[in-house]
Amino acid sequence: MAGKIIIFSAPSGSGKTTIVHTLMEKIPELSFSVSATNRLPRPNEKDGVDYYFLTTDHFREKINKNEFLEWEEVYPGTYYGTLKSEVDRIINEGKVAVFDVDVVGGTNIKKHFGENALAIFIKPPSLQELEKRLRNRNTDSEETIRKRLTKAEKELGYARFFDKIIVNDQLEKACREAERLVKDFISPPK
Template identity: 55%
Template structure:
């Protein structure tokens, strides 16, 4: 197996399926991937756990991490609602001799690709259509009407980023998206079957 000091970035608008594909890859290749847990200032939803789903930080804690240079990338998505990647997450996963897998927004994905270059395969997960994506977001029932409106407006912008990444997977039939993601990653990492 090749050196796994590489990164796989899955990026997409909310609801396109990047998190579902990430979970599949982590289950399929448990000895190869380590998941980079993002940091956020938003509140935990449902059964989300600190340090597992996200590192939940206050806005002041997050801003301190930015100031101290501890963030690999970050974005203020909405006022005082930050998301980002701690540098310590990449170091933690690479110290386990695993490839880092990221599940992040398009701007963060661009920043990570710019930082790691050829050490990084950036994959955009595209929904079959904007209408399907909006229906998926509504079906989640995790957002207030106001937050849902904000997400839908943001989705339209994020879709315009798709050609900035190495590969695009259309997530229409989930099993096909799983196969395509596996194929791309096996080729990139030169994994033996």
């Protein structure tokens, strides 16, 4: 697997998925790397577009067959991972793979691709703002929000392992900064 890749990681609710979608619309060289998970789809999520939704048994079978570039049990019984076949597909199309993954997956992918990867950490302005965003999404139970906030505190410690950190205090500004970083990485200024 050769070629350039872009990694976005952040605590849930930091805005990384919105930033990634914005970049996908603006930069035609990018192709989204669809992750696999065994969790149930949220409303409006589509298999093969947002995630490859696998059964737990199918996910574990792929782990045993070494079909993942990286994978993790993010929450007890809930798996996420990047299929090697997905990355190969994008690179074979001559595109730049874009990953929207958790911080552990992001650091693992960065280690694998080294200088061919740009790893960007999207940071919320504060944990209080993150909690507000999670609540405003109206997609998670109170228990899930608590889990996400506890996990976010740990994830923020991973920021130092990324090439760049963008504080998402204003979405438009964060999108512009991400676009500049990605364009400079794909086609470095002369």
